[in-house]
Amino acid sequence: MSAPSKEERAPVLDCGDNSCRFARQRGGMRTNGGCRCLKELDHDPERRREVTAYLLALAYENERLRGDLDAAVSSFNEAADHLNRAQDENERLRAERAECLAMVENYGIPIPSEVRSRLLAKLRGHDKP
Ligand SMILES: [Zn+2]
Numbered sequence: 001m002s003a004p005s006k007e008e009r010a011p012v013l014d015c016g017d018n019s020c021r022f023a024r025q026r027g028g029m030r031t032n033g034g035c036r037c038l039k040e041l042d043h044d045p046e047r048r049r050e051v052t053a054y055l056l057a058l059a060y061e062n063e064r065l066r067g068d069l070d071a072a073v074s075s076f077n078e079a080a081d082h083l084n085r086a087q088d089e090n091e092r093l094r095a096e097r098a099e100c101l102a103m104v105e106n107y108g109i110p111i112p113s114e115v116r117s118r119l120l121a122k123l124r125g126h127d128k129p
Pocket residue numbers: 013014015016017019020021022023035036037
C-alpha cells in the first residue's frame with residue numbers, strides 16, 4: 001500500500017483567498033477580499049455557517065481517519081516484514097534439517113539405534129503428534 005499523494009490530501013475547498021475558511025496552507029500568492037467558497041450562500045449567512053461547520057467537521061474527521069489508516073498500513077507493513085523474516089528463517093532451518101538428515105543417513109554417524117531412529121523421525125518432522 002502506498003501513501004496518498006499531496007493532491008489526494010489537498011482540501012476539497014480553497015478559493016485562494018487569504019481569509020479562506022477551508023485553506024490549510026496560506027503560503028504563496030493569495031488574493032484579498034474574503035473567502036469566495038460557498039459564495040452562493042452569501043444571501044443566507046446562517047446556512048453558510050452551518051455548511052461551513054459541517055464541511056470543516058468532515059475535513060477534521062477525514063484527517064483523523066487518514067491518521068488511523070496510516071497507522072494501520074504501518075502495522076500491516078511491520079507484520080509483513082516479521083512474516084518474511086520468519087519465512088526466511090523457516091527455510092534456513094528446513095535446509096539445515098535436510099543437511100543434518102543427509103549426514104545421519106549418508107555418513108552413518110555412530111549413535112545408538114534407538115536415538116538414531118528418534119533423531120531421524122525428528123529431522124523428518126514425524127515426531128509431532
Ligand atoms: Zn475560500
